[in-house]
Amino acid sequence: MKILGRIDGSIYGAIRSHSSVSRAIQSAAHGQHGANHHNLIIAAVSSLSCPSRSLRRTRSESAAPVCAGTNISNSAYSTITTPNYRRPSNSISFTSHTPQKRNQNHTSSAAAAAVEPYWPVTPCTLPSKSREELLSFLDYYDEVTVEEQLEFLRDPYRRGYAPAAVQPLRLSEGPHDYFSPSPEELEMGDQEVQQTLSRLRSAITQKLLRANSISNDDIYDVYRSLPEPRMHYLSGRQRHALFAALGATERKNAKDMLRYFAVVADVKNAGFSLTRTEWNTALSFASRYVGASSQTETEAALHLWREMEHDAGISGNEVTFNILFDVAAKAGKFALAEMTYQEMITRGHHFNRYHHVSLIHYFGLKLDSSGMRAAYKAMVDNGEVIDTRVLNCVISGFLRCGEETSAEFVYHMMKKSDDRSKLIPQRDYSFNKMVNKVLLMFSRLSRKHPDLSDGPQSATALTPDLATYRILLNYYGVRLGQMSQVVQFLDEMKFFRVPLHGSVFLALFKAFSIHGGNPNTAWSVKRLVDVWHAFLDAFDGGANGLYINTWMAMWVLRAFAICTDSKEEVLAVYEELRARWPADDGTDAFMLDFLHNLISEKGWGPNNVPLIPM
Incomplete structure (x- = not known):
């Protein structure tokens, strides 16, 4: 047995490493009739505690008749071999046969004499036990074979440990799934639960009306205080409002992503459905929770997309493909980005303003200024509204391509835009999100009614904003170190009433x-x-x-x-x-x-x- 061999070797090495222990055990074995194990342990402990003390015995002191096998170096039950200074190649410990005397390859007759027994050895044989006697060591046996028991362990259903049925992902835009559960089907709970639900509804409403008035941490803490399963206390409308509140983050990070996916898991386990918009938000979290996307985020986005289409059976829309295209381009997976672009065309999805901006950014990452110009021209020809965000993407791409003159020309044209745009309110995250929704609506309207396309564009701000100056300061200040340009940009920030921000400092x-x-x-x-x-x-x-x-x-x-x-x-x-x-x-x-x-x-x-x- 390999395990016993390892045990034998470990004991052998431990005792042989302490010479006084080895000598003490041998001497004690010769001096005690029957080679009692307790005597061996006492001798070893005594030698370890008093290493200077010698336990030698003379031959006359141990000249008492003993049974063969008392010599510890030749015992069939011993873990100690002959006092040789190298470990034997084949240990006979824990074997059933009677050990035979072997002549080791010693270099001197003195060494050979040292291992000779003091008197002739008379073999002792142990009585063998019958099968019935060996089986009697256990109290009882089950009527089962090894093969049957292994098969029983391999079958979780027979053991009663069958895996729980996993709720499938459900994506639906149908009215029944959207509003399920209805208020009449909700768990009511006690008074404390009702107070928690009231606080949750108030926090969600406050977040949706004024995004900066309450944090998502507060909303999630109130939600977590509900008893499980939490989703059974929320109506369909409240569930979708909760997703909208948790998805409204200015900068996506890992904490927001994990929080959002925890709520997705609660909905999935409760058997309710998600909308395509909510799943696209989850896809966006998985791909954009870090500042710089990598292969990890790309694979996560593709996995969620595959789960959306294969498991839930819902095809992705233009928002889905825009997210996939964006994360692939930012991660440097240009071949994957082009495949996503072609798949979007094959499925007949219409390009909205988000995809046009992503396409401009894609060519900028590839250092292709001609492609940037072509993508910008296609966006204008498609009737999309051009605003400051689009021009910021163009400036960033030109600077990445090293075309500073082209970037400065775009910035100069932005400064020359209508002065009335300086009268717009301060542009924060909530304002920009609202503007994007309005611009998407205007784009759809202008495609149906081309004669109305001039109205939305004339009302759109094109002046530089905080993102514009952040791009310029990072390039001319951090990268080039041109103090004169930095001072000019800071002065122009005051003229355009761009507030100071931490990113500027x-x-x-x-x-x-x-x-x-x-x-x-x-x-x-x-x-x-x-x-x-x-x-x-x-x-x-x-x-x-x-x-x-x-x-x-x-x-x-x-x-x-x-x-x-x-x-x-x-x-x-x-x-x-x-x-x-x-x-x-x-x-x-x-x-x-x-x-x-x-x-x-x-x-x-x-x-x-x-x-x-x-």
Whole structure:
């Protein structure tokens, strides 16, 4: 048996590694009649506890008649072999045959004499046991064979552990599925449940009316406080409103994605249906929850699309294919993006404004400016409304292709657009989402009535917005380091009443950390301090869109470390940041570790640096 062989070897190695133990066991074996196991253990423990103590016995002291096999090196039940300093090649331990004496290949007669027994060995045989006696060791047996029991274990239905029936994915736009369950079919619950439902309805309504008035965390926490199964307490209308609220996120992230998919799982397990729009939102979460899409997000989107069409039997619409095309292009899977494009054409889906913008972005990623121009022209010819977002995509693509002159021309044309567009209200996430819906409606209207196409376009804003200046500042500031261009863009932001945002300051601090530190650079310490004070004033004044997170704090500290080359300045800025970022043990530990690494890279030494908590 291999297991017993390993046990035998482990005991052999453990005892042979301690020479005094080996000698003690051998001596104890010769001196005790019957080779009692307890005596062997006591001898080993005594030797381990008192290693200096010798347990040798003379030949006369152990000259008592013993049964053969008492010699531990020749016992059939021993795990110790002859006192040889190498492990025997074939262990006879735990074997049924009587061990025979072997002459080891010793190099001296003294070594050979050392293993000779002190007296002749008389073999002892153990009485064999019958089958009935061996079977009597167990109390009872079931009337089953090994093969039958293995078959029983392989069959989960016979064991009563059959897998639960998995609810299939259901996508439906039918009125019955959409409104199911009706208010009459709902679980009522007690008074506490009714209060929770009232708070949930109020939170969802508040989110849909004013997106920034309540967070999705609050809505999800109220939903999670319902008893399971939660979906049985929500009507069809409330279920769809919950999906609409959880899907309204300005920037998709992993937390929002997991939250949304948890609700999808609840709906699926409850046996209710989802709409195609809700599944497309799940598809969008799976592909866009990270800043830069990769093969992982592409595969996740394809898996959900396959589940949508193969399991639920619902074909994707133009929104579905636009999401697939967008994630494939951003992940650099251009062949897959082209296949998606061809599949969309084959199925006869009409290109909406989202797909046209994705196509412009696709050619920009491929550094094909001619393709960008062709895609933009096709969008105009198709009657789609051109707004600032479309032109921002064009500027970004031209800059990626290295055509700065073309990008500046587009920006110049945006500045020359109708001055009345400066009178529009502040454009935030909710406003932009509403504008996109209106533009989609205008596009459908203009295709049916071409004579009405001029009205929506004339009312659309084409002036630069925050996204425009974020693109320009990241290119001319972070990449090229042209301070004069950066100053011009900041002045023009004031003219077009574009509010300050954290992304603008982030681009500036990045530019200082990359291009600062040289004596003759335009990215001087004085300008860095001015930007820093402006950031603090705006942040303390409660300006919208300003934030201090780990990403912002890291670039601020890098900028001061490179431009000032002063540990005292960096520590002072660190304390200013620490007093303002959200209280979080994880953030504190991460930023403190980053500070130590930054100071170590600069070679400033650990003096006066806050200690990392253990």
